Amino acid sequence: MKKILGILLLGFLFSGKANAGINEPGISLLSPQCKLNFKIEHDKIKKSLKKNQTAVLYGSCNNGRWSYASDKGKNLKRLHKKTFKECMKYADEFTGTECFLYAVNEEVVWKHDKVKEAAILEERQAQLNKRPGNFFIYNIDDSLPKKWVAEFENIMNVLQDVIPIPNNMNEYLKNPGMDIYAWKSSKKNPFPKVKNNMKGACICGNGSDRWMQLEINSNEFKNKEIHRYSVIPHEYFHVYQIALSKNKLSDRDSPKWLTEGQAKVFEEMYVKQYYEKDNLKNDLSRTKKWSKKVFKEPELYEKHKTSNKKGMDGNYAGSAFMVLALINELEQNNISERKAFQLVFRDFWIERANNRKWEKAFEQTFKISAEEFYERLSKYKRKDYKTILPSDTIKIQEIFS
Ligand SMILES: [Zn+2]
Structure with missing residues (x-):
């Protein structure tokens, strides 16, 4: 299996679609850097192709950054799934956008489709407009005391006023806006529908999405430790850094x-x-x-x-x-x-x-x-x-x- 990652600064392209999937050819216009690097990898694959085998190449391209993964195999379903997953693992870190199918065997299937691309952009913008000014989506578990929730909302209001998160942050997320999950540590598995057994505080990612996670330790309430509040500006500041630095x-x-x-x-x-x-x-x-x-x-x-x-x-x-x-x-x-x-x-x-x-x-x-x-x-x-x-x-x- 091969995987290559790259970071290049020239060129910008809003690529992808909000919900890409396995076996889905790319339709966005590839930047010259992505195009070149995907092509080099594809040429290598073509040379080493054997009979009875299928080779697939998945790529992710965004903001002048690229990453990809390719593999060969006989079980097509498994091959696509595995290679897509591999591609997403690196895309999460290096491009912040999803992977699409670039080539199957000799054929390049990634084709620029202007109409589709425009429709996706429009849909994304419409979603953004639905939540004017609400970049963050709060998911606060009942285990947290009301006082904490009130302080949390206060702190978030101050932060968004003092250091608003630039719009470009949406480029590094799957869907517009960022979810915040908060709960008290005494509660186990607070958001099973989203992810099993979340732990700790972080700006977390799972390969396709990113969110803010705030697990507040029960002891911090008992001992009235200020960390139960300071963790909010801490994690918020990371989002600000990501947006400004372009990930x-x-x-x-x-x-x-x-x-x-x-x-x-x-x-x-x-x-x-x-x-x-x-x-x-x-x-x-x-x-x-x-x-x-x-x-x-x-x-x-x-x-x-x-x-x-x-x-x-x-x-x-x-x-x-x-x-x-x-x-x-x-x-x-x-x-x-x-x-x-x-x-x-x-x-x-x-x-x-x-x-x-x-x-x-x-x-x-x-x-x-x-x-x-x-x-x-x-x-x-x-x-x-x-x-x-x-x-x-x-x-x-x-x-x-
Ligand atoms: Zn940190």
Whole structure:
């Protein structure tokens, strides 16, 4: 089985249909990059084709990005199902749109159909219009206390006012709008019709759809932990990052310390402003939470895999330190605190959408290279957290206005 993924930046194409399926030929206009890469793979398949075998090639093409999967076999039903699934697995991460059949044996079946394409676009727009201003669809389980639900709605209103999710986010979803599933951890299997045994909090994907998941730990209610609320701005901020960066949030696209560190700093600024809780200070002051590897081996914090050992990045405290150090460095260059936060929280992601590599976007936005930043970071000490915390007066509204 072969699978190749690619990320190319030129060209844009709204591809696909809201509910693609197995054995369904593509009808959208392929960008030159997708066309070329699908063709190369198809040529390879044609060469290795044996009698009594059928080969299929599924592809996904969106926003200059592509991914595909191909396979050969005799059981056609199984072959289609398996290859489609394989294609979707990568499409979820790399294109954010669905897979369609590109070729069967020698024949290319993906044919551009202008009329159908226009009809799909129109249908999608109509669906969008049905929910004016309601990008998020709330699915709140009864297990959650009324007080929490009221706070949740409040927080969502504030967030959508301060950092609205750009329209392009719909390109990375199967259907217009994003579902939010929330429940209390004491309830098992809260949404069996959607997915069995959901766990944790995340922006999750299953190969074709994406949603926000908020499992609120029962203990957080007992102990009145502010995390039961701060998890909302945290996950929301990831949606914002995805939309601005045009879906470049995975570890291979952007460093973990920036994606998670920002979400952590943002959520804590939120609860400080609205609930007067200073968790950031608490977390950063605790030696057990994060490691001094932040100073000497910051590269480890570019991936979840290399920074998730116990004591390295608990509650993303290490990542948060790095983000705050970056803001501090920008301020050293005569940039105001407000502007520095704006560059880090917002402008970096806009720039990220336009660059093949995150390092390039980093240098463009901050006017220092990532390498140089790491060099400066090596001079920091643990106790410096006290001087790089956000000022007491800064409001999230100021940053994004
Ligand atoms: Zn996160």
